Amino acid sequence: MKNLRHQSIFQLFILFLASHQPAEAATHPGPIEDPDLAYFLTDTIHCTLLNKTKLTAKYHAHGDYLINGLSIGRLKEMWCRNPFREIPENGNFEYSEMDLTQHFTYELLEKRLLNLVNSPHVRLVEMGLSTQGRSIYMLVLGHGDIVIAKEGGTHSRETFNTFVLVKQVEDYVNSLDTNAIRRRNLEEVTVLIAVCTNPDGLEDMLRHPRHVANKTNMNGVDINRNFFASISGGLAHGVKKCATIVNKPGNFYAGKHLGSEIETIVASKFVYYAIIERQAVIFESNHQAGNIIYAGKPYQTAEGFDRSHCFGELQKDFLNSNLEGTASNEQFFMVNEDANYGFDGRVGTITDFACDLASGFRFCAEQGRMVYADDSCEMPLLEAKSMEHYHLPHQTKCAIITMEYGVGEAAWGHSERARRKHPDMYQNYGLDKLLDFQMNYAGCLSPKLNQRLVLDLENKHKEDMTATIPLKIYCPR
Numbered sequence: 020m021k022n023l024r025h026q027s028i029f030q031l032f033i034l035f036l037a038s039h040q041p042a043e044a045a046t047h048p049g050p051i052e053d054p055d056l057a058y059f060l061t062d063t064i065h066c067t068l069l070n071k072t073k074l075t076a077k078y079h080a081h082g083d084y085l086i087n088g089l090s091i092g093r094l095k096e097m098w099c100r101n102p103f104r105e106i107p108e109n110g111n112f113e114y115s116e117m118d119l120t121q122h123f124t125y126e127l128l129e130k131r132l133l134n135l136v137n138s139p140h141v142r143l144v145e146m147g148l149s150t151q152g153r154s155i156y157m158l159v160l161g162h163g164d165i166v167i168a169k170e171g172g173t174h175s176r177e178t179f180n181t182f183v184l185v186k187q188v189e190d191y192v193n194s195l196d197t198n199a200i201r202r203r204n205l206e207e208v209t210v211l212i213a214v215c216t217n218p219d220g221l222e223d224m225l226r227h228p229r230h231v232a233n234k235t236n237m238n239g240v241d242i243n244r245n246f247f248a249s250i251s252g253g254l255a256h257g258v259k260k261c262a263t264i265v266n267k268p269g270n271f272y273a274g275k276h277l278g279s280e281i282e283t284i285v286a287s288k289f290v291y292y293a294i295i296e297r298q299a300v301i302f303e304s305n306h307q308a309g310n311i312i313y314a315g316k317p318y319q320t321a322e323g324f325d326r327s328h329c330f331g332e333l334q335k336d337f338l339n340s341n342l343e344g345t346a347s348n349e350q351f352f353m354v355n356e357d358a359n360y361g362f363d364g365r366v367g368t369i370t371d372f373a374c375d376l377a378s379g380f381r382f383c384a385e386q387g388r389m390v391y392a393d394d395s396c397e398m399p400l401l402e403a404k405s406m407e408h409y410h411l412p413h414q415t416k417c418a419i420i421t422m423e424y425g426v427g428e429a430a431w432g433h434s435e436r437a438r439r440k441h442p443d444m445y446q447n448y449g450l451d452k453l454l455d456f457q458m459n460y461a462g463c464l465s466p467k468l469n470q471r472l473v474l475d476l477e478n479k480h481k482e483d484m485t486a487t488i489p490l491k492i493y494c495p496r
């Protein structure tokens with residue numbers, strides 16, 4: 020979308036010519052551009068309608084904010100500090116199967132990413148640097164217009180999901196020589212994966228494998244409570260304050276103010292790039308607590324809630340269907356947020372922010388968080404109470420879910436005991452086939468891919484592959 024806005028008529032003409040070349044011509048068409056702050060702010064409020072004093076008074080009529088917002092100056096400075104940087108190829112791709120029981124360092128993980136980038140189907144982008152200067156990466160699998168986004172590694176003790184996100188891509192790429200359907204799907208689909216949004220926290224956990232108490236970054240901030248979402252810190256009059264709100268560094272600590280951490284800003288750029296610039300149809304945040312799927316926010320529109328909830332149900336059924344015949348009976352369950360979610364003073368997660376962007380909420384410079392805003396009105400969620408009548412749908416096809424893998428603390432961290440549990444978690448839920456399931460779902464939103472999948476499945480006896488899971492035609496309402 021943004022690309023088109025940048026292009027001259029001449030460039031469009033060249034693109035038109037290029038579009039008539041054979042599909043095999045280019046594996047890496049064009050640069051991956053940094054999510055443009057100018058567009059983020061154009062879509063956002065340049066100057067608010069009310070000054071801060073009046074806004075604060077207006078908001079106070081509906082409740083209180085328990086945390087200060089992010090100043091627009093700081094947002095601009097941090098957003099621009101580390102532009103996206105594509106990592107070039109460095110040699111030949113080598114087949115290598117990740118052993119989830121291996122004792123890792125972040126550097127060893129990076130080596131695997133640097134091997135993956137040598138595949139013609141994978142690109143690697145450094146999205147920014149962490150507090151301690153580690154690269155925060157986005158893996159890009161595939162070349163298509165249908166986009167799936169996945170994110171993990173926010174909570175340091177939840178080590179499973181970062182390794183699994185990388186392993187899923189490795190297993191996929193390793194199978195391409197013998198799997199024609201997967202090769203073809205990569206022409207239609209692109210998967211964007213922020214493999215670890217808190218690399219310092221992960222490295223700390225890898226160095227202290229049994230120290231599983233911590234889920235923060237190196238400033239003691241819980242990145243997944245630091246987003247400048249519409250719900251962030253809003254406590255409505257008459258609603259009981261959420262019990263997990265803390266005001267000093269440690270788990271659940273939201274920081275000195277919203278968006279205070281570089282990891283949060285880099286992740287925000289990823290969300291904006293995936294949901295707005297690439298129009299992702301799935302946004303999946305990966306965690307590790309309780310075999311639970313959260314999908315749909317109580318304050319969303321019914322349509323937005325249903326879209327996420329239906330996809331969550333389908334993904335739950337896919338994961339649980341793989342348990343049959345295994346020794347495990349640890350099923351996934353859907354869990355609904357309680358009705359006060361968004362109004363009980365707790366602070367925004369990455370999926371809250373994703374939901375705001377998809378709903379057309381904008382960054383309010385005066386309040387430093389997302390609000391509903393059109394040309395004549397700006398309104399915090401605290402006042403609107405629900406997005407039902409106050410959304411300007413920016414993105415009407417994205418299902419947004421949070422995955423919580425694993426039951427019990429024994430699988431947290433990076434101890435030998437924890438690592439021994441991880442291969443079973445990967446196998447039992449069929450995680451090597453999760454991308455196939457997600458591409459099938461995404462393909463249902465695109466008749467072109469859908470048609471190809473149906474044709475492929477009809478002809479699959481001719482193919483040299485084990486098929487993807489049976490295609491369920493599913494179109495969100």
Ligand SMILES: [Zn+2]
Pocket residue numbers: 174177305306307308
């Ligand atoms: Zn988590």
